[in-house]
Amino acid sequence: MDFTISKDVEELKQKVRSFVEEEIIPLEGQYDYETGRMPEDINQAARKKVKSAGLWTPHLPKSEGGLGLDMTGTGIIFSELGRSPIAPYIFNCDAPDEGNMHLLHLAANPQQKEKFYHPLIQGEIRSGFAMTEPPPGAGADPSLLATNAEKKGDKYILNGHKWYCTGAKGAKFLIVMSKVNGSFRKSTLFLVPTDSPGYEMVREIGVMGSHGPGGHCELKFHDVEVPEENILGRVAEGFRLSQERLGPARLTHCMRWIGLARRSMEIALTFAKSREVFGSKLSEHEGIQWMFAESALEIESGFLLTLKAADTLKRKEDARQIISLAKWQVSETLCKCIDRAIQICGSLGYSRDLKLELFYRDARAARIADGPSEVHKMVISRNLISGKESF
Numbered sequence: 001m002d003f004t005i006s007k008d009v010e011e012l013k014q015k016v017r018s019f020v021e022e023e024i025i026p027l028e029g030q031y032d033y034e035t036g037r038m039p040e041d042i043n044q045a046a047r048k049k050v051k052s053a054g055l056w057t058p059h060l061p062k063s064e065g066g067l068g069l070d071m072t073g074t075g076i077i078f079s080e081l082g083r084s085p086i087a088p089y090i091f092n093c094d095a096p097d098e099g100n101m102h103l104l105h106l107a108a109n110p111q112q113k114e115k116f117y118h119p120l121i122q123g124e125i126r127s128g129f130a131m132t133e134p135p136p137g138a139g140a141d142p143s144l145l146a147t148n149a150e151k152k153g154d155k156y157i158l159n160g161h162k163w164y165c166t167g168a169k170g171a172k173f174l175i176v177m178s179k180v181n182g183s184f185r186k187s188t189l190f191l192v193p194t195d196s197p198g199y200e201m202v203r204e205i206g207v208m209g210s211h212g213p214g215g216h217c218e219l220k221f222h223d224v225e226v227p228e229e230n231i232l233g234r235v236a237e238g239f240r241l242s243q244e245r246l247g248p249a250r251l252t253h254c255m256r257w258i259g260l261a262r263r264s265m266e267i268a269l270t271f272a273k274s275r276e277v278f279g280s281k282l283s284e285h286e287g288i289q290w291m292f293a294e295s296a297l298e299i300e301s302g303f304l305l306t307l308k309a310a311d312t313l314k315r316k317e318d319a320r321q322i323i324s325l326a327k328w329q330v331s332e333t334l335c336k337c338i339d340r341a342i343q344i345c346g347s348l349g350y351s352r353d354l355k356l357e358l359f360y361r362d363a364r365a366a367r368i369a370d371g372p373s374e375v376h377k378m379v380i381s382r383n384l385i386s387g388k389e390s391f
């Protein structure tokens with residue numbers, strides 16, 4: 001593997017770092033703790049600045065308004081953006097829209113692109129990806145999928161109950177994973193406009209961390225008619241396509257999380273270099289130095305795993321094992337680093353005078369969403385035991 005960062009990507013990285021530092025991080029002061037999100041007018045004003053700076057949708061090809069980066073270049077730029085948790089939405093590359101763009105780019109036909117993809121990449125609309133269901137339906141185990149679409153003429157009648165659909169409040173459309181005619185084998189992705197009769201946005205679920213503009217929502221589908229032309233890809237391609245979406249989407253999460261872990265430790269380092277305790281600076285105490293050393297090892301290991309996974313995807317090889325390794329390692333590293341940063345900053349770290357407490361609450365979802373750590377460990381070990389992968 002070649003670890004050289006090209007001159008173009010390096011220049012872009014510096015540009016993104018300065019933009020995030022000067023234009024985005026200062027906006028974090030406007031975060032509304034009551035609603036758990038940024039005020040949308042501030043987001044929209046910042047989005048205009050991103051467009052003017054030529055940094056909009058960095059992950060897309062140049063022909064579609066992006067920066068034309070490959071997967072490793074995207075990794076490097078996303079790890080800069082991720083330094084602020086509010087930046088990815090402002091750059092129009094946050095979950096779930098970024099993963100949905102990837103999926104639509106791959107699988108949507110020209111009419112679907114016109115209707116759903118183009119307004120999404122322009123930031124005119126938002127979307128959701130509805131896979132998870134309340135028990136006894138699909139969660140960590142997708143084989144429990146209960147939502148079903150019955151074919152009736154040239155339409156499908158969709159019934160089901162989903163939750164934790166990020167961004168659903170105010171979204172224009174959802175990509176819904178459903179069985180077809182009761183068959184799990186025929187699971188399919190449907191493009192469902194949110195103004196479809198029978199669609200119910202039940203509630204925005206109260207969560208520990210931020211809500212983003214569209215929250216994390218519980219949804220019901222009561223006999224929703226979905227025309228045949230709203231099938232994404234083909235019938236029975238749902239799981240294959242959702243893997244195409246989830247692999248890169250897990251990786252782009254890792255890339256953003258690396259940025260946030262780095263920033264958290266930098267906040268702690270600044271504090272430790274100035275705070276005097278027991279006759280010397282905090283940074284001169286071995287107990288604190290070890291926390292920095294452990295964090296450096298974990299962040300660097302996670303970054304390299306993520307780049308290796310990105311490189312594997314770039315070479316169009318099977319990246320599932322390395323993505324599971326990266327997702328598990330980086331989500332745990334993020335939580336450990338923020339926790340250490342809070343410990344180093346003491347009561348200040350626990351307060352809202354710093355943003356670490358917000359990062360901490362937001363980060364907790366990383367070990368659950370897009371596959372809990374336990375499921376990634378299970379997948380990694382199964383691959384080793386079956387001989388599909390080796391050490």
Ligand SMILES: Cc1cc2nc3c(=O)[nH]c(=O)nc-3n(C[C@H](O)[C@H](O)[C@H](O)COP(=O)(O)OP(=O)(O)OC[C@H]3O[C@@H](n4cnc5c(N)ncnc54)[C@H](O)[C@@H]3O)c2cc1C
Nearest residue numbers: 129130131132139140141164165166365369370371372374
């Ligand atoms: C903030 C947030 C945003 C999300 N956004 C979306 C979204 O946009 N769209 C969407 O479809 N879903 C979304 N999800 C759902 C997410 O993908 C699921 O939470 C995840 O797949 C796990 O499913 P579950 O929560 O139902 O856990 P369950 O299936 O109920 O499992 C509970 C716990 O059991 C343990 N467990 C599970 N399997 C095993 C095993 N084999 N061995 C040992 N332990 C195990 C894990 O610790 C797991 O956390 C989101 C979740 C969160 C928290």
